[in-house]
Amino acid sequence: MTGPEEQPELVPGMVRATVRASQAKARATKERQAAQAAVATHDPVARVLVDVPLAHLDRTFDYAVPEAMDAGVRPGVRVKVRFAGQDLDGYVVERAATSDHPGTLAPLRRLVSDEPVLSPAIVALADDLAERYAGTRSDVLRLAVPPRHATTEKEPSTPAPPLGSLPPAPPGWGDHPQAAAFLTHLRAGGAPRAVWGAAPGADWPALVAHAAAETYAGARGVLVCVPDGKDVARLDRALTERLGPGHHVALTAGRGPAARYREFLAISRGARRIVVGTRGAAFAPVHDLGLIVLWDDGDDLHAEPRAPYPHVRETLLLRAEREGAAVLVGGFARSVESAYLLRSGWAHELAPARDALRRAVTVTVAGATEWELERDPGARSSRMPRQVHEVIGRALEQGPVLVQTPRLGYVTALACERCRTPARCTACQGPLVLSGPSQPPACRWCGTTDPAWSCGECGHRGLRAPVLGDARTAEELGRAFPGSRVLVSSGERVLAEVDDSRAIVVATPGAEPVAPHGYAAVVLLDTWLLLGRTDLRTDEEALRRWCNAVSLVRPGGQAVVVGDPAHAALQALVRWDPGGFAERESTQRQEAHLPPASRLATIIGEPGAVDDAVTLLAAPEAAEVLGPVDLGDDECRVVIRVPRAQGPALSAALRELQRVRSARKLDAVRIQVDPVSL
Template sequence: MARVLVDSPLPQLDRLFDYAVPRELVDSASAGVRVKVPLRTAGRTVEGWIVEIVDEEPSDRPLSDVDEVVSPVPVLPERLYALARRVADRSAGSASGVLKVAVPRRMVRAEKAHLSAGTVPTPRVDDVARAWAYERLSVFPGAEDLLRTGGRGAMSAPPGVEPVTSEGDGAHTPYVGSWAHILAAMAVEGLSRGRSTIIVVPDHRDQDQVEKVLRARLPDEAVVRSDARQSGPARYAAYLRMLAEAPCVVVGNRSAVYAPAAALGAVIIWDDGDPLLAEPLSPGVHARDAALVRQEAEGCALVLAGLTRTTDVERLVSVGWLHEIAPARRVIPKTLLSATREGEGRGQRIPSAAFAAAREALQHGPVLVQVARPGYAPVLVCASCRHPARCAHCAGPLRAVRHGAVPACGWCGRSAPAWTCAECAGTTLRMASSGSERTADELGRAFAGVRIVVADGEHPVTHVDGRPSVVVATRGAEPIAEGGYRAVVLLDAERMLLAEDLRIGESCLRWWSNAAALAAPGAPVHLVGVAGPVARAFATWNQPAYARAELAERAPLRMPPTVRVAALEGDRRAVTEALATVRSDVDRLDDGSILGPVETEGGGVRALVRFDYAVGPAVAQSLRSSLVAAALRSRKPAKGRVRTPGNTLRVRVDVPDLDL
């Protein structure tokens, strides 16, 4: 008898179903393989995975037969199913939803190539790489012991950039962040002991940096890349390599946290505050949370590393769940808070001190200027009444694509040659903000003859050479400069802090710190126009202290991450019944734990449930039962009544903010 998990989004099907294995499939129907099975209630055939094969017990009810074995390759090892089940239970989701993220689609050609290749040899780490890893980790007391004993740590990574290797002529050696060397050293150390390592990074830029260092120290077959940018066959081939018994180093984006690597020694998460590590697909589990569940289940080491410290990580440090991994000697950038001096215009974007530092630095190499937004003028307003300029067709914001050009709508793309203000009937527009292109225009006039480079979403640039240039980049798009930037100027800081977001202080500190980390040793980093706790934490390079202060302020208000938060959305009946159920199932929920329900734009309602970590399993189980009840009610209408639409209730646990 085969116990099968069907691949279905329906919550009532999130359990194992028993199927009989026909005689002709006995040899191929093993645990972990993909199969097709019939669903009697739906009257159709669906795909699924065999979780286990058990001896058939006598039963009065007949079992349906497995229809087909899709592939003989066991792509769902027991450890991955156990992880998916635990992650789903914690997030009130389904195991098949987690596996949809973890297991790529089958590609026949890649599978045939894998089967014909035979056994994967165990990669070897030479003495040079082993000595390099030991030297790198020696600056972090206790890091090697933590990796060997399966401990949990929060690492404060050092700023700076350096070449991938010290060999070569230097001029053509690519540069990466110093943090990439540290993460790679941990992976090399683990592989030297025959253990796999999973390194999870937010995007392909970080992934490329880590991969370059690893491939310079390890054989190619030891490094496995896994990300959504790969083609289907390449991604499936990488997944099949992870299933092999030979250990490896997996470098990938958020889904790589589920990589079924053999003999797992460590999971490393880089920059967990980046929103790209939050999974948008149901059940919406953050890579950090999945890594915490995996470490507890498998006993591997866990390292949450970053240049800054999120409040989520700081909470785990404060309760003793994570241990500090700090360098024996702190290396901090030369950070300065630049404000407009007396006699300078209030509207001046770059104070004289920062401007002078940039001019001096351009004699030696590149200068980085960080701005908040891409484009030329992302915001236009009426010159008379300062009312935001809107498109007459869709009410979208008007933007200037270049100086003197006809403004265009940022939503529908229509131009507005004869715009008229809806408030005062004015016809003159004014630029209320400067994007990356306008800033580059202004700096090109200020530094005549100097090369200007724009780096943003429309102009992706990953690296610049060491020649004098002004690099204008949006947050997160800053390229790496050969040898580091000779000066860094952070503009629009006040505008960034004005965003309506509970975590905007954390985000700004992360954006600024990541840019400052690209500076050359001793190069000045000017933060323009802001003061207060975030600016002080940046100037002193003490990001954990800011995270501790944020936690202390949020605790009395019961704001995440001091508590967990679940969001319920759907029709009023389903949400109301789910709230009543969770109140009765969990004793430690008071009246202040539930916010809402309130009306939403789609005609439904939304509510939030705040709960302590200790009652998390009970809350998740209760919400899960409400999901199943709502799904079954929509499936079976009462006699004489119209069928209720599906998906009447949606639940997401561990939403990061309350302002959804």
């Protein structure tokens, strides 16, 4: 190895290079400090919301505006600031003439972009949501503002073309007695609020597009939020047909960063004033917002899985209150929260006439009458009674048939054929399943196959399948109707549309494709599976999924349900009365002190951390502490419940708890206000 004494010229050279680099860095620092020393003369203080996730630092901080940045530093722009010894991102909330800070203000480090991407309305919304869900504004703004794409930001946003003459209103609104007044109020610039129950078979994208066009014709913006990308695509087409291209943008999570930022800038700059999208679109900075539409608010896709876990419904209702916009909460089913809006008088009902509902669809339960039981004594115990086969056979002569089954897979549960004991794996005691018609039984947990299985109770080797999946259902229907195509839509292979040809479409809930002119018939199988879940919203969610499936039938079509005809949810489906069902559910929850009549919050974490959090929480006097409940993996959960009127006080107490725990650097706990499910 070569020693220092053998390279006398190298070391002095390295020293000189290091000295020169240090001198250059010092000169650059002095020049930057000199440039920043000259502070702007007008409103020299910038209040910055720094991107810090710590709850006790969730406030604005004052910085001096250097004269060199004076022209570009405006409310809503991105900046870099020095904070806690490091350069962090932030947003300028406002410019001010003075500061409450007694010392010398640190200058802004850098103006990232002079593009204002955070509007005052979204700043106020972030404040409301952080208070409502006991979170931080920085977490809300991560959901609201997409990451910057510098190249896209340099591109101009093409303005929308002039609005031409609108086509006639779609016929569906004529079935709603109150629709004419609602749409007239929208066009006149009013702010009506309605909960809309759409009729089965209605072309809801066309009806929503018409309401959006009426608002847009009055020079106001529109924001529409739907559960998934399939709904966005349908609304995208409906708006294009009604308004023409170039008047709206569609925001979905599948768009690339450049495309999404380009569409966001078009909205922020006012070039587009109609926005359609999934839950992220709830924060779109629409100019002159006049109408907010939320479709199928009971879908759990509207619940944000990231902190502070806001729900799209609450986000949009807060926006409507703050910005004075009209509201249309629609769906084929009705959530309990929507029913509460009607009960409180905050919104009015927009429902089709009963004659229109009777013309739209006929819903029957297999084996519900004595005559049907005489024809088929096993109608109530059979998975696919004779009536189902008859309806499918007749409907196939007119078009496609939809069959909804709740389970994904082939045979999702096995049991002894003789004694009905569930079949278990001998290695890990997991449940045995069949993945195909020629596959041996295999464990769902560890994957071990057991072709020689025998019952541990009675020794019998025969198996029965109490629960069948969509693949086995498609196989059985293919054998029963050999002249028809059988399509499967589920899991990772979800079909968006099917044609009107003769076909049987087997789909899991939420994966039902759309037929251009509707299905000739709809069949709902294994309803007991959806009703067997242990959850507060089991019946409500089951009815919502059934209504969404039946709504795909063509006008005058038929739906057959296999299940218990005495169950309240099935009775509501047969009568097509989701509003009455939601009202009864709301009454029962009010009696049981459950949401939406009360406000719930959960605290989840390690047992010691949860116990400390409950001790520090200054909850309202009427608060009830339920738990703790062991969740496994060294976690537990406590539920805090208060009357609805004290909900804001509970949220404020939880937010203060977050600040105290953050300042003391205590172990983290996860706090959710009004979680979708417990």
